[in-house]
Amino acid sequence: MNKLKDKKKGPANQEYPPKKEKKEVHTKRYSNNSSIINSSGYNNSGSNSNCNIGNSFVRASENGTAGEDNIINKIKELNLVLLQNKDEIGSLRQENEAFSSQIANFVKKCKELQCMCSERETDIAKLKQNEKCLVQEINKRKKEKGQLEDKMKKLEQEGTSKSEHISQVECERDNLTKELQKRDKQINFLHENIKQLEGQITLLRNENAKNKQDVTNNLKKQNEINEHINSKDSKIAALEEKTQKLNKVVRDKTEENENCKKKIQQQSAKIAHLNDKIQMLEKDQKIDKEKIKKYIDNIKSLKKNNQKMDERSRESQMEEQRKELEDVIFNSQVYKLSKKMGTPKKSANSSSISKMANSVKNAKNTNGGGTHPLLSPNKRGDKHPLNSDSSASSSCGGSSDGEIVSFSTKYNLSKNVSKGADTTGKKKK
Incomplete structure (x- = not known):
């Protein structure tokens, strides 16, 4: 793109003659052309005049030398006109050369512009290809976006199933x-081994120091031997053998030292690896402890909610039992009133008594055999009306008014007991 801009700036920076000068040039051209035409006219007239001169010469030859002076004057005038028009002809030639150079420059610029246009067309084709590629990439990105949305949905579904893995994590925590x-x-155990190895290392270092001292002593002895070589050639071989043996011993010990160092490095690397694992496990332990605390808090909140729900269910059971007892009492009163009036029969008495017994049994079963302490007064109240009903059915000679009064007092007592149980339940909440 910078090259194209430079090419655009190139022809713009070239100097062109202003428009007014062009007009002046055209006017000069027309004037020069007119002068040329005039000169050509003069030339034609000159040629015609020459013809006329010939004719006149013939005539003059016939008439004499009367017209020779006129012909000479006309030739002189034509020569003067040609001399005057030479400068204009030269200027016109220069202008023609300038116009030809300008035309050549214009042709070059046209060619450059054609090259620019071809380059622009190639750039446009490339840009179209890039647009196609970008459209394809956009489509790919849209597909990837859809895939990512599907993955997000799958991950959300997996998040719901992660609660099942909590128990597995707890088992893994125990295993860890x-x-x-x-x-x-x-x-x-490894620390104990390290202590033992440190003791061995100290022993090996002491042995190395001793071996170094032995080596220095051997070197001194070798120097002494070299001094006495000329005098003691027979002992040189034996001493060389001894030195070789000592060198072998030194090499063996150095190799042992290197092996021990390698073992120590391996064990130190193992220890570092184990320390890293221990740190990772401690981090995992901390994370697991935090998770366990969160789970314990959730369990406590759930227990509290369960206790509240149990209390509400107990209250609802108490209300249902109270309503049943009220129904039983009401039925018993109706039965006594009907008995007083003398309308019911023996079959109606037996059916009402059986219904009352069944309702009491159902109340006992719902309360779990009378384990709850708040229901004991109601049960006592339930037993008394049954006994009173049985006594009323067995002994017909009793006073009905006294029985109704005693029954109403028991009914009021049972109501008071139920109200007291309700108030105690609310206070506990």
């Missing part, structure tokens, strides 16, 4: 604690 205990035992 056991592994930590095993690793602690292994670490203690």
